[in-house]
Amino acid sequence: MKKFLDTMQKVQIAVGGFFLFVFLLTVVLQMACRYLGIAAMWTEDVSMYSFIWAVFMGAGAMVHSDAHFAFTSLTEAIKNPKLKIALHIFISCVMLIFVVLMVYYGTLATKQFWNYKWINIPKFNRGPTWMCLPICGCTASIYLIGHIIEDLKKIKKGDID
8 A cells, every 4th residue: 555655645746846837938938929019918818727637736745744744843843653653643634634525625616617618729628727625635534544554554563653
């Protein structure tokens, strides 16, 4: 399972990196067009939505490496290893509730905006631009379930450091 989660994280980081590249490219293009006096209104929409995709793909991927959300001051203050793992499980469960809600409401938003048109590119629907919400929520859910399972295995085996 760990190999699958690691591969999924790498794919998600690659997708986020791609959208970050698109964001940077469109911002540079937008600056060049403004300097040259050329109207390129579509770059605003593309840069905004590609940045949103980059952020949500990165946020989902960071959940896998526990780099997204942590109470480091609290976990560092706790000396008991079992209590640290219990706290990690609790935080993972709280985050799991949040990302499941993100999947649910992200799916609703995607459905609602599916047929809305982009202002500057009317041939494109806005629905796919909102799909990053449920995708991020789904991948974060899978990562968190993996963390919880690993922590429970550690407790069961007594493999606590």
